[in-house]
Amino acid sequence: MTGSAAAIEATFTDGRTARRHAVRVAVEAEGLRIASDDGAVSETWPFAELRLVDEVYAGRPFRLKRASGAERLTVADSDFLDRLRPHAGQLRRKDLRGANLKVRAAAWVGATAAILTGFWFLLPLAAGPVASWVPLSWEEGLGRTVQRQALALMAADSRVCDDWLGEQAMKKLVRRLSAAKPSRYRFRVTVVDNGTVNAFAAPGGYIVVFRGLIDHAAGSDGLAGVMAHEMGHVIERHGMENLVKALGLSFVMSALIGDTSGFAGIATDMAQNLATSKFSRDAEREADRVAVEMLNRAGISGQGFQAFFQMVAREDGSGESTIGSYFASHPATGGRAQFVRQHATGAGTAMSDAEWQAVRRMCNR
Amino acid sequence: MTNGTDPEAASAVWPPIHRLTHGGRSGELFVIFLINLALSILTLGIYRFWGRTRIRRYVWSQTSLLGEPLEYTGRGVELFLGFLFALVLIYGPIIGLYFGLGAELPGPGEEPLPEGVEAFGTFILILLAATPIFMLFYYVALFAAYRYRIGRTSWLGIRGGMEGSAWSFGGLGLFLGFLNAITLAWTKPWADSMVFQYRLSRVWFGNGSFDSRLDAGGLYGRFTLAWIGTAVATIGAAVAFRSVIESDLVRNPTAASSWQLDAIVVAIYLFPIIVYQLLICAYKAALVRNIAKTLTYGSVRFRADVAFKDVFGLRIPNLLLMAFTLGFAYPYVVMRTMRFIARHVEIHGDIRTAAIGQTDVATPSYGEGLMEFFGIASI
Numbered sequence: 001m002t003g004s005a006a007a008i009e010a011t012f013t014d015g016r017t018a019r020r021h022a023v024r025v026a027v028e029a030e031g032l033r034i035a036s037d038d039g040a041v042s043e044t045w046p047f048a049e050l051r052l053v054d055e056v057y058a059g060r061p062f063r064l065k066r067a068s069g070a071e072r073l074t075v076a077d078s079d080f081l082d083r084l085r086p087h088a089g090q091l092r093r094k095d096l097r098g099a100n101l102k103v104r105a106a107a108w109v110g111a112t113a114a115i116l117t118g119f120w121f122l123l124p125l126a127a128g129p130v131a132s133w134v135p136l137s138w139e140e141g142l143g144r145t146v147q148r149q150a151l152a153l154m155a156a157d158s159r160v161c162d163d164w165l166g167e168q169a170m171k172k173l174v175r176r177l178s179a180a181k182p183s184r185y186r187f188r189v190t191v192v193d194n195g196t197v198n199a200f201a202a203p204g205g206y207i208v209v210f211r212g213l214i215d216h217a218a219g220s221d222g223l224a225g226v227m228a229h230e231m232g233h234v235i236e237r238h239g240m241e242n243l244v245k246a247l248g249l250s251f252v253m254s255a256l257i258g259d260t261s262g263f264a265g266i267a268t269d270m271a272q273n274l275a276t277s278k279f280s281r282d283a284e285r286e287a288d289r290v291a292v293e294m295l296n297r298a299g300i301s302g303q304g305f306q307a308f309f310q311m312v313a314r315e316d317g318s319g320e321s322t323i324g325s326y327f328a329s330h331p332a333t334g335g336r337a338q339f340v341r342q343h344a345t346g347a348g349t350a351m352s353d354a355e356w357q358a359v360r361r362m363c364n365r
Numbered sequence: 366m367t368n369g370t371d372p373e374a375a376s377a378v379w380p381p382i383h384r385l386t387h388g389g390r391s392g393e394l395f396v397i398f399l400i401n402l403a404l405s406i407l408t409l410g411i412y413r414f415w416g417r418t419r420i421r422r423y424v425w426s427q428t429s430l431l432g433e434p435l436e437y438t439g440r441g442v443e444l445f446l447g448f449l450f451a452l453v454l455i456y457g458p459i460i461g462l463y464f465g466l467g468a469e470l471p472g473p474g475e476e477p478l479p480e481g482v483e484a485f486g487t488f489i490l491i492l493l494a495a496t497p498i499f500m501l502f503y504y505v506a507l508f509a510a511y512r513y514r515i516g517r518t519s520w521l522g523i524r525g526g527m528e529g530s531a532w533s534f535g536g537l538g539l540f541l542g543f544l545n546a547i548t549l550a551w552t553k554p555w556a557d558s559m560v561f562q563y564r565l566s567r568v569w570f571g572n573g574s575f576d577s578r579l580d581a582g583g584l585y586g587r588f589t590l591a592w593i594g595t596a597v598a599t600i601g602a603a604v605a606f607r608s609v610i611e612s613d614l615v616r617n618p619t620a621a622s623s624w625q626l627d628a629i630v631v632a633i634y635l636f637p638i639i640v641y642q643l644l645i646c647a648y649k650a651a652l653v654r655n656i657a658k659t660l661t662y663g664s665v666r667f668r669a670d671v672a673f674k675d676v677f678g679l680r681i682p683n684l685l686l687m688a689f690t691l692g693f694a695y696p697y698v699v700m701r702t703m704r705f706i707a708r709h710v711e712i713h714g715d716i717r718t719a720a721i722g723q724t725d726v727a728t729p730s731y732g733e734g735l736m737e738f739f740g741i742a743s744i
């Protein structure tokens with residue numbers, strides 16, 4: 001036997017019993033030589049099969065195993081690792097004896113901050129493309145769920161207005177608007193008996209209009225404008241984009257907190273987010289653009305839509321709360337009225353007088 | 366028996382007393398923690414299973430008995446598979462129920478809304494009524510998590526194991542939970558000792574098994590103190606809250622007094638919680654002492670002579686550290702806890718390592734995924 005250097009003491013277990021064998025280890029030509037004085041242990045582990053069991057830190061023992069096998073070898077003198085490494089390069093990976101903790105900590109704090117910043121900027125950019133990959137059937141299923149949840153949440157103080165005449169008039173208007181700007185969506189509108197001036201669009205074409213909005217709309221043209229605006233949100237997939245952003249954010253949050261129990265709450269949060277329809281200013285502008293385009297092609301006058309915006313701006317200024325909810329997150333209503341005035345070209349009306357009266361009365365019992 | 370290689374065998378005290386030692390450092394664990402955080406965010410949370418495995422490997426490998434470190438043999442992919450399995454187990458029935466009830470009705474043509482809304486309400490009601498099932502899942506998860514960790518722990522090349530059924534443990538936990546609810550928690554000491562006794566007496570190390578004869582003896586005095594103390598504190602808080610409501614702060618609110626009011630309300634709300642956390646430390650100390658005293662492994666005995674001040678000194682700073690650093694003190698909290706265990710747990714007797722053979726208790730092939738859904742932050 002030709003030990004290339006002085007043998008080092010170590011402890012060996014064979015994986016069959018917990019008995020610890022005091023052994024001597026030495027680096028030899030064919031591998032790591034392990035032998036006990038009493039002859040119970042005598043084996044050679046080829047260098048290529050050597051693995052570190054754990055990460056090795058300075059000043060502490062290290063533990064070796066073979067690539068497969070239950071034997072373990074604990075070596076107290078961590079300098080011995082330096083003699084093994086030239087023969088077994090794979091041991092380098094878990095050898096952290098030389099690592100500078102402060103530098104590593106600082107580097108990873110920086111990396112975490114960079115990743116978070118990256119998410120902050122990338123999430124909004126990625127949301128659009130990701131949302132456009134979602135198949136129509138998913139979008140419709142999701143929209144249906146969101147609409148049901150929202151209606152169930154409001155069920156206590158708002159019933160669905162299902163007066164037949166009013167419904168027919170609403171449907172006719174929706175058909176006319178969607179024919180003006182064909183899209184892959186089939187729009188379904190539900191009117192609820194609630195005095196708040198509000199309307200929202202769930203993904204996939206599910207639109208909910210509150211009675212308060214019909215009450216405050218300046219005639220059927222105003223209602224048509226708001227409807228076209230909501231349809232614009234659907235066509236431009238703003239709801240899906242918000243959802244993708246919210247999901248991405250919740251993933252990041254759960255990674256930060258290290259907790260998945262929040263998964264259950266995501267669906268509810270999504271419904272609430274969509275119901276409150278907090279779209280960005282850009283999204284609102286885009287929906288306005290689509291709405292005006294729809295009105296123009298359908299030959300409906302933009303004056304009602306414009307008047308609606310002016311009325312909202314006025315009431316917003318006066319601090320009246322029934323109006324606030326609709327445009328709460330974007331008070332630039334004056335500018336939006338101006339946009340409609342500049343670009344609307346239609347001159348016709350949205351509904352006949354009889355139809356408009358039916359819509360206005362559709363929540364009466 | 367040729368066991369002359371054990372230096373501890375020649376100990377002067379008989380039976381010899383062994384302690385776990387912990388050589389880990391918060392700084393080292395903090396770096397692992399940071400790497401996990403960064404990679405978890407980058408992978409939208411998926412990396413966390415591998416990250417947790419890395420943390421466990423570190424903590425286990427820094428904990429030694431007889432100078433020999435423990436080894437964690439679990440793998441990240443096992444935790445990930447366990448998580449996927451639990452995802453199906455938890456969300457499968459919920460989604461099935463949702464569709465089964467017709468909460469989702471076919472869309473073409475007209476929408477049968479009122480029925481759909483009604484079915485949705487039923488769906489929510491059934492979910493609420495299913496709370497016991499979730500409680501059952503919680504205890505099943507607890508047992509499965511425990512079994513996985515024990516099965517993936519080895520020392521001197523010999524692994525641990527746990528027998529028994531997670532579902533029976535779930536049934537026991539559910540039953541005891543109900544009992545605690547209807548007795549206003551007065552059965553808690555008894556229930557706690559049942560749960561620990563059940564778990565611990567099913568643990569194996571190698572071919573030897575642990576046994577626990579834990580009962581509720583000596584726990585009721587401290588528990589009564591905690592119960593009555595918390596009840597008095599709660600009533601006191603309610604009285605204080607009432608007097609605040611009738612005070613000038615509420616009747617004539619000013620801008621300056623509004624933050625004072627907030628502070629007072631928060632203090633009143635926290636008061637019973639603080640009293641409970643304080644008094645329960647005495648109970649928990651007694652529980653830990655009893656657990657150790659009644660645990661055996663062959664001829665080996667255990668002691669953990671922790672007093673109120675020890676448990677208080679561990680728990681309260683841990684809670685505050687985690688709360689005030691938003692979780693960033695986690696590595697330090699883990700180190701404190703491991704050092705606490707190393708300081709207080711004594712192992713009495715001759716650990717005849719040569720006589721301990723490998724275990725044949727089966728180990729689960731995937732990890733403790735179900736635990737993920739109960740938001741239990743642990744190692």
